[in-house]
Amino acid sequence: MEHAKLSQSLEDYLEMVHILRLANGVARVKDIAAALSVKMPSVAKAMIELKKLGLVTQEPYSGVELTEEGERVAAIILNRHILLKGFLIKLGVSEAIADKDACCMEHILSAETLGKIEEFMKVKAPKSIRK
Amino acid sequence: MEHAKLSQSLEDYLEMVHILRLANGVARVKDIAAALSVKMPSVAKAMIELKKLGLVTQEPYSGVELTEEGERVAAIILNRHILLKGFLIKLGVSEAIADKDACCMEHILSAETLGKIEEFMKVKAPKSIRK
DNA sequence: TAACAAAATTAGTCAAGACTAAAAATGTTG
DNA sequence: CAACATTTTTAGTCTTGACTAATTTTGTTA
Numbered sequence: 001m002e003h004a005k006l007s008q009s010l011e012d013y014l015e016m017v018h019i020l021r022l023a024n025g026v027a028r029v030k031d032i033a034a035a036l037s038v039k040m041p042s043v044a045k046a047m048i049e050l051k052k053l054g055l056v057t058q059e060p061y062s063g064v065e066l067t068e069e070g071e072r073v074a075a076i077i078l079n080r081h082i083l084l085k086g087f088l089i090k091l092g093v094s095e096a097i098a099d100k101d102a103c104c105m106e107h108i109l110s111a112e113t114l115g116k117i118e119e120f121m122k123v124k125a126p127k128s129i130r131k
Numbered sequence: 132m133e134h135a136k137l138s139q140s141l142e143d144y145l146e147m148v149h150i151l152r153l154a155n156g157v158a159r160v161k162d163i164a165a166a167l168s169v170k171m172p173s174v175a176k177a178m179i180e181l182k183k184l185g186l187v188t189q190e191p192y193s194g195v196e197l198t199e200e201g202e203r204v205a206a207i208i209l210n211r212h213i214l215l216k217g218f219l220i221k222l223g224v225s226e227a228i229a230d231k232d233a234c235c236m237e238h239i240l241s242a243e244t245l246g247k248i249e250e251f252m253k254v255k256a257p258k259s260i261r262k
Numbered sequence: 263t264a265a266c267a268a269a270a271t272t273a274g275t276c277a278a279g280a281c282t283a284a285a286a287a288t289g290t291t292g
Numbered sequence: 293c294a295a296c297a298t299t300t301t302t303a304g305t306c307t308t309g310a311c312t313a314a315t316t317t318t319g320t321t322a
Contacts, residue, residue, distance in 0.1 A: 009309065029270060042310060044271060061270055061317055091247040101244045108235040116222040140279065160300060173280060175301060192287055192300050 006053075008107040011077050012036060013046040014055055017064050018074035026063040080106040080114060087117050137184075139238035142208050143167060144177040145186055148195050149205035157194040211237040211245060218248050 006014065016035050020027035029047070033040045047064055050056040055070030066074060084105050088098035109117075137145065147166050151158035160178070164171045178195055181187040186201030197205060215236050219229035240248075 007308075030268085038309090039311065040270065041272080041312085045309075088244060088247075091244070091251055093241075093244050093247050097241050097243045101239070101241050104239040105236065108232070108239075110224075110228050110232050112228045113219060113222070113224050113232045116219075116224050120222055138278075161298085169279090170281065171300065172282085172302080176279075 004053075006073070010046060010049055010053075011107050012103075013043065014050060014066075014070060014074050015077045015081065017050075017056060017066060018071070018078055021066065027065075028063045032064070077106060080109075083114070083118060083121065084109075087121055090121070135184075137204070141177060141180055141184075142238050143234070144174065145181060145197075145201060145205050146208045146212065148181075148187060148197060149202070149209055152197065158196075159194050163195070208237060211240075214245070214249060214252065215240075218252055221252070 013032065013036070016032050017027040020031055020035065024031070029040050029043045033043045036043075047056060047058060050070070051058065054067055055073060056064050056066055058064045081102050084102035085095075085098045088101055089095060093101070144163065144167070147163050148158040151162055151166065155162070160171050160174045164174045167174075178187060178189060181201070182189065185198055186204060187195050187197055189195045212233050215233035216226075216229045219232055220226060224232065
């Protein structure tokens with residue numbers, strides 16, 4: 001059973017739920033909003049969508065949990081983020097900018113490009129910086 | 132006098148006007164629509180915005196022209212596209228996918244990241260394609 | 263525990279950017 | 293040159309995803 005592709009926006013929300021749960025054990029609406037620089041009602045609406053998709057659960061007026069499937073999808077997104085950030089840092093981009101740009105790239109790159117970047121990171125890891 | 136930052140969508144339209152003018156001498160609404168996989172009314176509305184911004188001109192019911200400023204901005208966007216496409220190809224991505232992914236990346240990457248990619252391309256480029 | 267503070271939700275608005283349908287203008291051709 | 297085809301434009305709808313304002317629920321504390 002496959003889920004429809006998430007919008008960039010929903011991917012961001014889902015990823016942030018995962019990150020906050022890893023960091024704090026719980027993902028609260030207020031913290032999701034602050035982390036993504038949006039207001040709480042925007043988070044509430046996004047959570048409604050993610051619930052419909054079976055990716056998160058939430059008791060009324062409490063923190064957001066991930067379903068098993070939600071955790072799986074969130075982990076994929078987060079891994080993409082980590083890969084891309086590391087890649088940009090290897091190119092010499094500062095950490096803050098690498099993080100920000102990875103955040104955009106993670107939603108748009110094709111599987112093929114992601115695969116090539118992964119290869120690049122493996123092969124070229126330490127020093128062999130040449131063609 | 133600086134223009135406000137264009138939306139990703141308007142950047143795409145402006146770039147395509149430039150590309151079609153380079154290829155055909157003229158950028159027609161119909162061709163812009165086909166090239167971007169949208170319908171003609173979407174192009175018409177985008178052109179209204181670009182006219183407001185002083186980037187294109189258009190006689191009623193005819194092709195779209197670039198202003199001097201429009202040409203300048205379009206060239207910057209197109210150069211980003213060419214840089215990124217070449218970069219992805221160097222990573223081993225197929226040309227079609229490189230083109231598609233470059234198209235997304237060109238609107239979102241920071242100046243810093245673009246600069247580092249440029250450096251990377253210079254250092255690693257075979258002598259045959261150096262200026 | 264009553265009152266206040268904080269967090270979450272609901273309701274409704276707005277803008278961007280796509281679409282369809284239909285009208286207007288331009289081009290083509292028998 | 294009249295009829296038809298193509299292109300452009302206009303008008304209006306829809307979806308996404310933000311927002312504010314106001315309400316409801318939960319948490320805190322005097």
